[in-house]
Amino acid sequence: MKLYRLLSAGLGALALTLSAQAAGGAKHPHPPKEGWAFAGPLGEFDMASVQRGYQVYREVCSSCHSMKLLSYRNLGEPGGPFYDSEYPNANDNPLVKQFAMEDEILSETPDEYGDYQYRPARPSDAFRSPYPNEQAARAANGGAYPPDLSVITKARGHGADGDGANYVYSLLSGYPGFDELQFGEDADGEPFDYYQFDHGDEKGRLVQPIGQYYNPYMAGDVSAYWDGDPRHTPKGGFLAMGPQLMPGRVEYMDGTEATVEQMATDIAQFLQWAGDPKQIARKSLALPALIYLVILAILLWFSYQRIWRKIGH
Amino acid sequence: MSGHESTYTPNSGFEKWLDSRLPIVRLAHDSFVDFPTPKNLNYWYTFGGILAVCLAIQIITGIVLAMHYTATVDEAFASVERIMRDVPFGWLLRYVHAVGASMFFLAVYVHMFRGLYYGSYKAPREVLWLLGCVIFLLMMATAFLGYMLPWGQMSLHGANVIIGLFGAIPLVGEGIQTWLMGGPSIGNQTLQRFFSLHYLLPFMIAGVVILHIWALHVPGNNNPTGVEVKDVEKDTVPFHPYYTVKDGFAIVLFLIIFAGFVFYAPNVLGHADNYIEANPLVTPAHIVPEWYLLPFYAILRAITFDIGPIQAKLLGVIFMFGSIAVLFALPWLDTSKVKSMRYRPVAKQFFLGFVAAALLLGWCGASNPDDPIIPLGEDKLQVSYTTEAGVDGVAVFEAYDDAAAFRSEKLAEGSTASIAIKKASAFRFIHLAQILTAYYFAYFLIILPYLGLRETPKDEPDAIHKAVLGSAHGAAAVPAE
Numbered sequence: 001m002k003l004y005r006l007l008s009a010g011l012g013a014l015a016l017t018l019s020a021q022a023a024g025g026a027k028h029p030h031p032p033k034e035g036w037a038f039a040g041p042l043g044e045f046d047m048a049s050v051q052r053g054y055q056v057y058r059e060v061c062s063s064c065h066s067m068k069l070l071s072y073r074n075l076g077e078p079g080g081p082f083y084d085s086e087y088p089n090a091n092d093n094p095l096v097k098q099f100a101m102e103d104e105i106l107s108e109t110p111d112e113y114g115d116y117q118y119r120p121a122r123p124s125d126a127f128r129s130p131y132p133n134e135q136a137a138r139a140a141n142g143g144a145y146p147p148d149l150s151v152i153t154k155a156r157g158h159g160a161d162g163d164g165a166n167y168v169y170s171l172l173s174g175y176p177g178f179d180e181l182q183f184g185e186d187a188d189g190e191p192f193d194y195y196q197f198d199h200g201d202e203k204g205r206l207v208q209p210i211g212q213y214y215n216p217y218m219a220g221d222v223s224a225y226w227d228g229d230p231r232h233t234p235k236g237g238f239l240a241m242g243p244q245l246m247p248g249r250v251e252y253m254d255g256t257e258a259t260v261e262q263m264a265t266d267i268a269q270f271l272q273w274a275g276d277p278k279q280i281a282r283k284s285l286a287l288p289a290l291i292y293l294v295i296l297a298i299l300l301w302f303s304y305q306r307i308w309r310k311i312g313h
Numbered sequence: 314m315s316g317h318e319s320t321y322t323p324n325s326g327f328e329k330w331l332d333s334r335l336p337i338v339r340l341a342h343d344s345f346v347d348f349p350t351p352k353n354l355n356y357w358y359t360f361g362g363i364l365a366v367c368l369a370i371q372i373i374t375g376i377v378l379a380m381h382y383t384a385t386v387d388e389a390f391a392s393v394e395r396i397m398r399d400v401p402f403g404w405l406l407r408y409v410h411a412v413g414a415s416m417f418f419l420a421v422y423v424h425m426f427r428g429l430y431y432g433s434y435k436a437p438r439e440v441l442w443l444l445g446c447v448i449f450l451l452m453m454a455t456a457f458l459g460y461m462l463p464w465g466q467m468s469l470h471g472a473n474v475i476i477g478l479f480g481a482i483p484l485v486g487e488g489i490q491t492w493l494m495g496g497p498s499i500g501n502q503t504l505q506r507f508f509s510l511h512y513l514l515p516f517m518i519a520g521v522v523i524l525h526i527w528a529l530h531v532p533g534n535n536n537p538t539g540v541e542v543k544d545v546e547k548d549t550v551p552f553h554p555y556y557t558v559k560d561g562f563a564i565v566l567f568l569i570i571f572a573g574f575v576f577y578a579p580n581v582l583g584h585a586d587n588y589i590e591a592n593p594l595v596t597p598a599h600i601v602p603e604w605y606l607l608p609f610y611a612i613l614r615a616i617t618f619d620i621g622p623i624q625a626k627l628l629g630v631i632f633m634f635g636s637i638a639v640l641f642a643l644p645w646l647d648t649s650k651v652k653s654m655r656y657r658p659v660a661k662q663f664f665l666g667f668v669a670a671a672l673l674l675g676w677c678g679a680s681n682p683d684d685p686i687i688p689l690g691e692d693k694l695q696v697s698y699t700t701e702a703g704v705d706g707v708a709v710f711e712a713y714d715d716a717a718a719f720r721s722e723k724l725a726e727g728s729t730a731s732i733a734i735k736k737a738s739a740f741r742f743i744h745l746a747q748i749l750t751a752y753y754f755a756y757f758l759i760i761l762p763y764l765g766l767r768e769t770p771k772d773e774p775d776a777i778h779k780a781v782l783g784s785a786h787g788a789a790a791v792p793a794e
Contacts, residue, residue, distance in 0.1 A: 025598075041577060069394045147589075151394065155588035159580030203713075219598070229713035230734050231692050275588075278397065278404040285405075286576030293569045300562040307558050311550055312781045313352045 027216040027235045029170035031162060032265045038272060039162045041287075044280060045273055050081040052252055053270025056263050058099075059250050061149065064141060064241075066129035069150035070274055072100040073123040079280055081273065091123040103128040142211050144240030153268075153275035165272040170217040173264035175243035181208070197234055204228015212238035317545065320347045344530055349549035350556050351536035353781050357431075358534070359563030360424040362556075366564050367417040368522065372515050374410040382462065384508035386501045389464035390590040408579035414456050415582040416571050418605035421449060429643075430664055432652030433535040439644040441528040444521055446640050451518045453606065453637075458511040460603060461504065465587030470600045472499055472507075478613070481627040498593070538780045539652025540773055548777040599681065607678030608671050612636050612753065614682055615746035632750065639757045646757055648765030656771040660764050667756045670749045677746035685739030692737050698723040698730035709735055 031039075037046040054075065057067070075082045076090030087093040100121040105128050107119050121128060130146075131137035138145050157163020182194050193208040205227045208214050214222065220237015223230060245263045252258055273279075321342040323329040332339055381400050383392040396403040425445070428434055434442035457475060461468045476499070479489045495502035533542055533549075542548045550556075574582065582604060586597050602610050616629035623631070639646075654661040694716040696708045700723075710716035716732050723730040774780035 069391060069398070074398070151588045154580060155585050157585055159583060159585060160578065163585075230694070230732060231713075276397070276404075282404060282408075282576055282579075286572070289572050289576065290569065293565055293572060297562060297565040297569065300558060300565055304558045304562050307554050311352060311555070312778075 025221070025235065026219045026237065027170070027174070029157070029163075029166040029217050031166050032169055032261060036162050036165060036269070036272075038165075038269065038280070041283060043161075043283065045081075046269060047081055048254060049266045049269045050273050052250075052254065052256060052262075053266035053268070053273075054081055055253065056245075056250055056267040057149075057270055060244055060263075061267065062128070062130060064130055064137070064146040065149045066131070066146075067127045067150045067274060068129060068148055070127045071123070072096050072121060072125060072127065074274075074277060075099065076123070077277070079273075079277055081270070093123070096123045100125060106132075142240060146241070149271055149274070151275045153272045162272075164275060165268040167217065168268040168271055169264045171215055172243075172245055172267065173260050174217045175213065175215050178243075197228065201229065201232040202234055203232070206234055209238060212240060213242045214238055317343075317349055319343050344526070344552075345557075346551065346553040348530065348552040349533065349542070349545050350552045351534050351542060351548060351777050352550050353536050353538065353777055354534065354556070354559075355537055356563055357423070357427040358536075359560045360420050360427060362560035363420045363564050363567045364417070364424060365522070366567075367413060367420055368515070368518060371410065371413050371417060372519070374406050374413065375512070375515065377406055378410055379508075379512060382508075384462070384505050386464060386504055386591070389462060389504060393463045405575070408575050412571065412574045412579055412582060414459065415603070415605065416567075416574070417452065418456070420567070421452060422605070425449070426668060429667070430654050431535055431537055432539050432647070432649070432654070434644045435647065435652050436644070437532040438528070438535060441525065441532070442644055443641060444525040444528055446637070448518055448521050448525060449640075450637065451514055451521065455511060455514040455518065456603065456605070458507045458514065460587075461507045462511060463587055464504065464591045466589045466591055466595070466597050467584045467587040467600070469499060469591035469593065470597055471602055472503070474600055475602075478630045478633075481624070481630045483627070535652065536777060537653060537655065538774055538777055539656070540775075540777055540780070543776050544778070601679060604675065604679070607676075608674035609633050609636060609678070611674040611678035611746045612750050615677070615743065615750045617743065632754075636750075636753060639754065643757060643761075647761040648763075649761075649768065649770070650765070651770040651773060653773075656773050657764075657768060658771060659768045660761070663756060663760050663764070666752065670752045670756075674746065674749045674753065677742045677749065680742045682743040682746065683741055685741050686745060687740040688737055689739050690737035693735040695733050695735040696720050696723070696730055697733065698728045700726065700728040 037044060037049070057065075073090040073096060074080055076087065076093035076096035077083060080090070082093060082095045082099075083090070084093055084095070090096055100123050103121045104118045105121045105125055107117050111117050131140065134145055153164025153168060155164070156167040176195055180195055182196055183191060184194055185191050195206045195208065195214060197204055197206060206214060206222060207225045207227070209225060214236060215238075216234065216236035218237035218239045220239075221233075222237060223233045225238075226233045245260045245267075247260055248258050250258045250263060256262060276282075319339055319342075321332075321339040323332045323338070328338060331337070378396060381392065381396045381403065383389060393407065396407050398404075400406070428442065428445070457472075461472050476490055476493050479493065480486045482489065491497060493503075494500075495506055580588075584601065584603075601607070610633075613629045613633040616632050617625055618628075619625050620628055649657060649660065651657055654664055691711070694710045694713060696710065696716050696719050697705070698708075698720075699705050708716075708719055710719065713732075720730045720732055
């Protein structure tokens, strides 16, 4: 019976530790070397980085990806990257107005003749979407649908602080370099692209299908394109988006050097903010709430001791 | 407690007037102030109060959320996000409600294990236990309905799986399925009826909770010794202030854990896929329910075999519902006269095994059933080929280079050849889930009925106050929160 009890306790502990194990498929995403400023109980956004991230979104991502749940005014609201205490109402913030005005959107309300007209956006409008609908997006992207990025950082990982940003950062900076791509010809003389793997047990050739790009952080299954030991298929998957962040792709307004890591860090931090704009407000309310509860618990503990002092129990 | 004289004395003229017309203040006084409660209740007994708080939190946050939520397939997802972005403290409401569901189940499982350990389901508390089981069922239904409302990928596809279970019922299954969905597939009409029912069921829970407390207050509380109250003077203390303060302390400790999740990791208990808007055309790679339903999901998937004319799919459904139905029969399955497992040394071991089995079933429910837990041997490589003459053959290799060389050789001969993995046999999650499912049912259907007749219990104390005074440091260590 002792043994049985030990065994069941051991199995219970095993269940708890192993249930946290990650599902296979893609390489485990990681944060940039310097970590995330927003992570941890006292984390705060590096606002300069979130601002640069918005620039990357505007100049690179937004040509294919929508962010339908965000409005221009969000950028200037408390906790937003362009919040200015001189303009408590974000709709008055000149920078936000400027960002909105530069985008033309189709008005949702008809004009006096009943026609829908294009007009410059206002801070209260939602971010301009690159395509009018999913079909148009697919038609323009070889059948693939660029996902909406509004809550992408909450839609990846396991819900832990920074999971989603790790994913965005790792995916965007994790494509194999162009110099690693090799070119071959099959038996019929048709050209194809491939990556040659040679580390550890991962030895072989991974053919990249036309219009697809290999990324080790993408969830997926590449076994159909793997010529090598099927027991050691490389992690990752193919996606229709090629590497976007070439060095210097963006010319940062604040003069920061636009390396791949820098741009990936900035866009990940911007999307982290966009996915949950109230997260810093949330964390900053945590401490007062917890201190209140702990003091209340201490008072109740002493009340309990005092009330029960004469009762054997 | 029945037989306990009311000690309420109306003081003011108004109280006297009201008391002779509607003695509601007397009822409250007798139920929550002067209610005689055993002296020796430990912290495991505070979860009833914790659960009342959980229900109140869910109803209050839920009512406010419903003011801002839109139950249509086109707007539900965005409306939940709008609550978190634009409604003042909407993020707090929504995260408290979502985390609150998990906390509610955490507390209810502790409460149920407490009842199992101290034999709280035995005479004269069978009805109390049955009402508790009804509440548990209603809670599962409410949680399932509520999980649909954010209209994420798991909402839709999880609901599809659960509603699909009813399709396994012979003859009427498909009809029930269509009736539940309000059409041939999950759509706007399903979301709207789920919202309506998600609003209704919590109030039904509240109603059954009142019956549950009523059924508690007729025989009075069980206690860790399982010995009934014999002398109200010596064995009990009034509920207020003794247990209001003790429960209050435990509730605040529970709220600290609750707040930790809400403020620091509000999404860690949910599934990330539910932040992808529902799309019927894209099925998630792994459909899993919320953590609190995983053990039952594991039981459902553990049944992969037919028994006689009953197909595996229907059998899985029967076992899953049976795992809850068996709880209703428990008061009559356990044959032991002794309530508390403190005095049942053998049953106690099996109980601890049951707790471990329930946790491990949760692990199985979260994992892919075909994944190995303990591999027995190494995966090998199998080269399958067909020669030009049409002869099929198979060769097995350990090293890839040998397999690849063999394949090249065959290809050079003009045969077709391909390499595939020959999986080593392994002890897989499906096997563990089957063993644990067997133990789950054996615990209720074999172990408890048989053990009650065979086990020699330890001596119970004569009375609660003797147990309390007999051991200065408590009969068993009081577990911390």
